[in-house]
Amino acid sequence: MANSTNSDVDVDVLVIGAGVVGIYALYRAVNAGFSAMTLEAGDDVGGVWYWNRYPAARFDSESYTYGYLFSKELFGEWQWEEEFATQPEIERYLNHVVDRFELRDRIRTGQRVVSANWDEDGNRWIVTTEKGETVRSQWVISATGGLSVPHYPEIEGLEDFQGEGHHTGAWPHTPLDFAGKRVAIIGNGPSGGQILPAIVDIVESVDLYQRTPTWTTPLNNAPISDEKHQQLNENFDEIVRVLSTSPSGFLHTPAGKFSTDDTPEQRQEFYEQIWKSPGFAKLTSNYYDMTTNREVNLEFCEFLAGKVRSIVTDPVTAERLIPKDHLFGAKRPPFVAGYYEAFNRPQASLIALRETPIVRIDTTGIETTEGHREYDIIVYATGFDFGTGALTRMGVVGRDGLDLSSDWEEGPSDFAGFAAHRLPNFFFPGGPHGAGGGNYPRYSQDQVDWIADALIYARENDFDRFEPTAEQEEAWMTMVETLAPLSIFSANHSHYYGANVAGKPRKFLLNPGGRGKLHEMLGELTAEHDFGGALSSVHEEVAVA
Known part of the structure; x- marks a missing residue:
């Protein structure tokens, strides 16, 4: 790592985080000839796929569309087992990539960043970890991502529980033994929806505590055959072309029609296909027009409600599982297998928190307004402090304080x-206002590629500082604030608005x-030699320490 051109720095590029995005950022930096290293809080690589190792954790984007696309050889040599891979295979894949491209020696694990301070005189960042590095x-x-800070529910007594209590986003490496145990799952999003059917047949009992029902639909997973793998290769x-240009970052075939193109009977048949x-x-x-036409969305919701009622045998439970306050897509919809069917098992119960709120957690279990239930294990499937959580906890202090x-409190x-x-x-990359919904790695790859290309351009053109101007930032935020009301996501329910965290601004x-x-506004920058004033040269003024 000694090839840095600045004697006052240890490396040209420091990557924070060795998840999907961080690994790619490190690869791009090294491949471009920069001295580079990574600091990773976990004891191994993987990011969200290192920490989220609860039973049945898996992709809900197709494996080969979520993985890396920068190497045809890598794409061909790794044969995914399933359309939607499980966490153990994802972790193996990411470790394979790190070793395949000789990145491991550049990654320091177990190094959680606690401060990052901009040194104006040295034109550099000084980054410190909790171990003192x-x-x-x-x-x-x-590259700390939007799903890296687990959010625990605001319930009195969390620390008092004497049994096993774990957040799905900070799961222990030693597998939990659920056999014959009394289990509570707090939360019914993607992780709660995955873990319930995975354990329902081995526990003594499992209660799922639901605050707001979601439009959960089948994942419809399948193994990937040798023939399918060959076809993909x-x-x-063409796969790279589509995934690099698709607004959603998926290979899915568009419907090719509006709801008004079909009769009511044809729409019901179409919904069955969906x-x-x-x-x-x-x-x-x-x-x-599913996300813009309220009437057709309501029609689809009624179709989904009919599916729930046809699967869940207890009509009271079925009604409690059907959302009444948001349209399909207004919250991130979970895609899982066997979720509704799990409630037909005698071991499983649904506790609707709007009707039966939790009063507190104590040493032996959970007290609600209806009484006390004892548990051996409590699972907190309550999501993350999305978007800003890691960045605001990392001690980042930039220019002019x-x-x-x-500064991001609001x-x-x-x-x-x-x-x-x-x-x-x-x-x-992968931070707030980065992705537009869909397959996150495809958006983040766009960002990392642009960053890497900008650093190469800066090096070749004798620039040593990149900082968006106040006008560029204002233009981007004006776009966000203008278009956000047109989004289908609900400000009152979606974690995309921070609605899952008490006190977080919406x-x-x-x-x-x-x-x-994103491409349009980045293109406007790159059209100018100094990226519209974002690039500058200050090294002549910097004193060498």
Whole structure:
């Protein structure tokens, strides 16, 4: 790592986080000839797929569309076992990539970053970990992601419970033994929906505590045959083209029609096809106007409600599982297998928190307004402090005193979802306002590629600082604020607005302009030699320490 051109830094590029995005950022930096290293909080690589190892954790994007696309050889040599891979295979894949491209020696695990301070005189970042390690770097790429800070429910007595209590996003490496245990699952999003059917047949009892029902639909997983793998390899170039340009980052075939193109009877037949489609295709292959036409969305919701009633044998439970306050897609819909069927098992019960609130957790279990239940294991499937959580907890202090822990208290302000004014040479791909919904790695790859290309351009043109101007940031945030009300996501229910975290301001945390707007605004920057003033040269003024 000694090839840095600045004697006052340890590395040219410091990557924070060794998840899907961080691994790719490190690969791009090394491949471009920069000295680079990664600091990772976990004891191994994988990011969200290192921490989320609860039973049945898996992709809900097709495996081969979620994985890396930068190497045809890598794509061909790794044969995914299933359309939607489980966590153990995902972790093996990410470790394979790290070793395949000789990145492991550049990754320091067990190093959680606690401060990142901009040194204006040295034109560098000084980054410190909780173990006392300090790294000086010209450029920082913080690939900490939006799903890296588990959010625990605001319930009195969480620390009092004497049994096993774990968040799905911070799951122990030693597998929990659920056999014959009394289990509570708090939360019914994707992780709660995955874990319930995975354990229902081995526990003594399992109670799922539901605050708001979600439109859960079947994942419709399947194994990937040798023939399918060969077909994917043969179509690699076309797959890359589609995934690199698709607004959603999926390979799903669009419906090719509006709801008004079909009769009511034809729409019911179409909904049946959608119900049987894989994962996110229920959104991306649905009618073009499904997310904009309230009437057709309500019709589809009634179709889904009919499915729930036909599967769940207890009519009271079925009604409690049907959302009454939001349309399909207004919250991120879980795609899982066997969720509704699990409630037909005698071991499983649904506790609707709107009717029966939790009073507190104590040493032996959970007290609700209806009484006390004892448990051996409590699972907190309550999601994450999405979008800003990691960045505001990392001690990031930029130019002129910008402190993300306080300056973002009322919501983040950024440019293109990965940079901010007064944060020179600091990038956060996969951060707030980055993705537009859909297959996250495809959006994040766009961001990492642009960052890497910008650093190469800066090196070749004698620039040593990148910082969006106040005007560029304002233009991006104006776009976000203008288009956010047009999004289908609900400000009152979706974690994309921070609605799952008590006290968090309701600010839209995605890019409502999608991939098209991201490419458009980045293209405007790259059209100018100095990226519209975002690139500058200050090294002549920097004293060598």
